[in-house]
Amino acid sequence: MAARVSHTTINCLDAYEVSEWWKRLLDYTDVPGDPNLPGDPECMIVDPRTGHRLLFIEVAELQDPVGRVHLDLAPTDLTRDEEIERVLALGARMVADRRRPDGSGWAVLEDPAGNRFCIVRSDAERAARSPATPPERSKSAS
Template sequence: MPVHFKIVVDCADPHRVAAFWAEAMDYKLEDHSSFIAGLLAQGIITEDLLTEVDGRHAWKTLAAIRNPDDPFDEASDAGKGMRILFQQVPEPKTVKNRLHLDLHVGLDNIDSEAERLEALGATRHSERLQEGPAQWIVMQDPEGNEFCVHS
């Protein structure tokens, strides 16, 4: 049986990085505030686990984005399909990622997409690279995690 999965990204500021990736991928930021309110009302969690983002309760050390076209849990707003979770870790990024995302935007859109992502806070790590018919630009998100804008 196939295994369901999500990608987890370690970072210092999960809400900032999640907001970047939501814009970069046209994904939806998950809003866990209703779920959190229920847990608070039941006394299951306390305020020390929370922060405020855009005027709502959010997990202090976690944020997530999901494909807006995939199914999701209405009670928690957690995606049931393609999803990326951002978790706060104490240590900074120190070496190259062993896993990265390739954003496939089409050959004619690589440069304009790289420029759009730079305006959102990404930085270019390389100029356009090519191997056979494939072309890409290596970039870094606002915390330095590498990804590629790919044909």
């Protein structure tokens, strides 16, 4: 017996506002036939290519934004550093810059609602790394 991930849920105070921000960041769309509207307490968005879904749910009180679960994002058509600049321009805030001089590492950011996420190197950047550079490891969004 096995289970599959149905979607990733993000608690927030304004589901519509936060889902719209993540739609712009990830190039996701509303679920077909279920548009998100201002004031909706639950807003789901979907990756039109893979079907991955993010659900934003309004809660009365937010827990510690560090949390135990966060998203790691890898750029699809930019470098890690270019993606960090793009995301900052969209309104994210840098929490911790963990990039290393050898080109490895990542950055910890927060969306406008305080939810943390990381940006790691693109697949192309990881493939081009020298054999002496260790692979990136799992880490917490500290």
